[in-house]
Structures are given as C-alpha cells and as structure tokens.
Amino acid sequence: MAAEGRRRVSRADIESKVRELTGQVEGEVRQRQGVVVPALAAAGVAVVLVAYLLGRRAGRRRSAVVEIRRA
Numbered sequence: 001m002a003a004e005g006r007r008r009v010s011r012a013d014i015e016s017k018v019r020e021l022t023g024q025v026e027g028e029v030r031q032r033q034g035v036v037v038p039a040l041a042a043a044g045v046a047v048v049l050v051a052y053l054l055g056r057r058a059g060r061r062r063s064a065v066v067e068i069r070r071a
Helices: 011-062
Strands: none
Touching: none
C-alpha cells in the first residue's frame, strides 16, 4: 500500500465527525420523543393496573370466610 493520497486523521477531523453524528441522533430523538413518552406512560399505567387486578384476585381467592355465631 502506498502512502500517497492518505493523510493523517487529526483531532479536528474526529471532533467534527462526532459532532455531525450526535447532531443527527439528537434530531431523531427530539422528533420521536413526542410519541415515545406518552406511549411509555400508557404502558406503565397498564402494567400497574394489571398488577393491581391480579393481586386483588389473588387476595379474594386466599381470604378466609369468617362466620360469627351468637349464642
């Protein structure tokens, strides 16, 4: 391989490429954040609701029926 046509990569080259890539990623994140945040919130509420309902059902099944008689 000949060293002709190749130049050393400088720190400025790396920094500019990193800034370019992070700028693209940040743009996509901001763009999709409006959809993702409400979806995650709805999923969290659904998980809590399902856990509550399953716990309530298990509590009913395990609770004892106490009969009180007066003599």
